[in-house]
Amino acid sequence: xxxxxxxxxxxxxxxxxxxxxxxxxxxxxPESLVQIKVAMATCGIASxxxxxxxxxxxxxxxxxxxxxxxxxGCMGYCYAEPTxxxxxxxxxxxxxxxxxxxxxxxxxxKYILNNELIDGIIPPxxxxx
Amino acid sequence: MNDLSLHLLDIVQNSLAAGxxxxxxxxxxxxxxxxxxxxxxxxxxxxxxxxxxKLSDPFFTSRTTRRVGLGxxxxxxxxxxxxxKLEVVSRPGKGTCLxxxxxxxxxxxxxxxxxxxxxxxxxxxxxxxxFAYKYSYNENSYEITTLQLRDALDGAPLxxxxxxxxxxxxxxxxxxxxxxxxxx
Numbered sequence: 001x002x003x004x005x006x007x008x009x010x011x012x013x014x015x016x017x018x019x020x021x022x023x024x025x026x027x028x029x030p031e032s033l034v035q036i037k038v039a040m041a042t043c044g045i046a047s048x049x050x051x052x053x054x055x056x057x058x059x060x061x062x063x064x065x066x067x068x069x070x071x072x073g074c075m076g077y078c079y080a081e082p083t084x085x086x087x088x089x090x091x092x093x094x095x096x097x098x099x100x101x102x103x104x105x106x107x108x109x110k111y112i113l114n115n116e117l118i119d120g121i122i123p124p125x126x127x128x129x
Numbered sequence: 130m131n132d133l134s135l136h137l138l139d140i141v142q143n144s145l146a147a148g149x150x151x152x153x154x155x156x157x158x159x160x161x162x163x164x165x166x167x168x169x170x171x172x173x174x175x176x177x178x179x180x181x182x183k184l185s186d187p188f189f190t191s192r193t194t195r196r197v198g199l200g201x202x203x204x205x206x207x208x209x210x211x212x213x214k215l216e217v218v219s220r221p222g223k224g225t226c227l228x229x230x231x232x233x234x235x236x237x238x239x240x241x242x243x244x245x246x247x248x249x250x251x252x253x254x255x256x257x258x259x260f261a262y263k264y265s266y267n268e269n270s271y272e273i274t275t276l277q278l279r280d281a282l283d284g285a286p287l288x289x290x291x292x293x294x295x296x297x298x299x300x301x302x303x304x305x306x307x308x309x310x311x312x313x
Contacts, residue, residue, distance in 0.1 A: 004299040005306075007281040014282050017291050038254075042139050042200040046130055050138060053250055061290035068288050071254035073146055 034067035034112055035087040036060075041074035047081035048100065055101040056084070059108045067112070077122055086111060095122040130203060132242025133167055133231075139200045140169045140227055141251055145258065147173025147225065152251075153261040156244055160233050161267050164213070165241070168228040176219040184217060204229055211238035245300040252278075252296070253288035262300070266307040273300065 004010055038044070038053045053069060060067050077083050080097035086107060087093040096107055097120045110116040130136050137154065144152050149171035157166045176184070183189040185205050190198030205215040212232030219225040231238045248262050252275055261274040278287060278296060285292055 003302050004295055005302045006299070007277060010278070010295055010299055011281045011283075013295055014285055014292065018285075040138060040142055040254075042198075042203065045135050045139050050135060050247070050250065053254075054246070057250075057253075057290055057293065061294075069254065070256075070288070071142070071250070073142055 032066070032089055034065060034089070035085075036067055036069045037072045037085040037087075038069065039073070039075050039077070039081060039083045039085075040071040043074060043078035044081045044083065049082040051101060052082045052084065052099050052104050055104040056108070059105050063108060063113065065108060065112060080120075080122060083122070088112065092124070096120055097122050130207070130239070132240045133165075133207075133229075134242030134244045134247040136200075136204045136207065136229070137167060137169070137244065138247050138251065140204065143200060144169060144171035144173050144225070145255060147171060147175070149173035149224065149258065151259045151261070153263070154248065155263045155265075156241070157265040158233070158241065159265070159267055163233045165231045165233045165238065166228060167231075168226060170224065170226040172224040175221040175223050175225055177221050181217060181219055185215075201227075207231075207239060211235040213238075245297050245304060248300060249293050249297040253293050256286070256288055264300075264304050264307070266304075269307045271300075271303040271307055273303075 004013055036056055038049050038056065040049050040053070053071070056069050060069065072085070075083060075085070075095070077095070077097060082099045083095055083097050084099045084104070084107065085093050085095045094111070096103065096118070099107070103118070103120070106118055110118050130139070141152060141154070151172045153170040155166070155168045159165065185202050187199050187202040201215070201217075208215045208229045208231055212235045213230040216228045216230075217225065244264070248260065252260050259275045261272070263270055263272045275287065282292060287293070287296070
């Protein structure tokens with residue numbers, strides 16, 4: 001396939017992917033997806049949040065996990081950046097600290113796919129720091 | 130911050146925190162006239178004069194999660210050390226426009242970085258916000274908006290991993306074309 005250069009190319013490629021069922025239906029209910037939030041304030045970005053976000057996107061695509069990756073501002077855990085909050089359907093949110101590419105993959109493999117907790121979880125905190 | 134695209138991600142986060150629903154990002158690379166500008170314009174809640182004056186003070190922030198706000202001061206420092214400057218125009222209730230200008234060939238100017246990837250991450254991570262992106266290289270420019278993308282993709286989710294990859298490829302191809310055509 002040639003490179004995508006125009007909106008028409010984009011439309012054609014999307015139709016091809018749709019036929020092979022590789023694209024989520026637009027009627028998807030967001031609450032049925034795993035919600036992954038990457039903290040992307042100055043503290044997070046300076047600590048590598050963008051690399052982590054790209055790694056999560058890549059991993060989710062590879063494992064075909066029904067998830068959406070979004071960004072959020074500073075959650076107050078500047079000392080532990082990059083931080084990632086994962087909310088699985090029916091579960092409370094869990095915040096992982098000091099996430100790098102390796103840990104991002106571990107979060108998908110162990111927590112999201114196998115319900116296994118991993119090191120570096122920040123306990124729930126109802127007060128701002 | 131290793132490159133300017135990281136500053137871009139950071140500044141756009143401020144627009145999102147200000148409740149913006151439409152954000153315009155403009156990057157203008159102009160080696161001929163020796164400047165590079167990066168601007169972010171939003172329709173968020175804007176700032177009053179007092180907030181605007183304190184904007185470059187690292188110990189001022191409107192957030193409650195922490196007591197420092199380093200995004201704008203860091204960008205101002207980067208711009209000024211690269212022979213440029215930072216300008217912010219804001220009106221309460223109307224929005225804010227931040228423009229950082231750099232001397233293109235200054236030794237201390239950080240590289241632009243992967244702006245296409247930054248745009249795709251911002252677009253996919255904020256489905257409720259519309260973005261416009263304009264990239265210029267000397268006199269030629271390329272422009273894309275999320276409205277055009279949604280139309281072309283017939284409403285398919287822009288945060289689908291396959292779609293994100295396709296959009297990034299399209300933006301990069303067009304940006305590279307602008308540069309290739311103008312190598313002197």
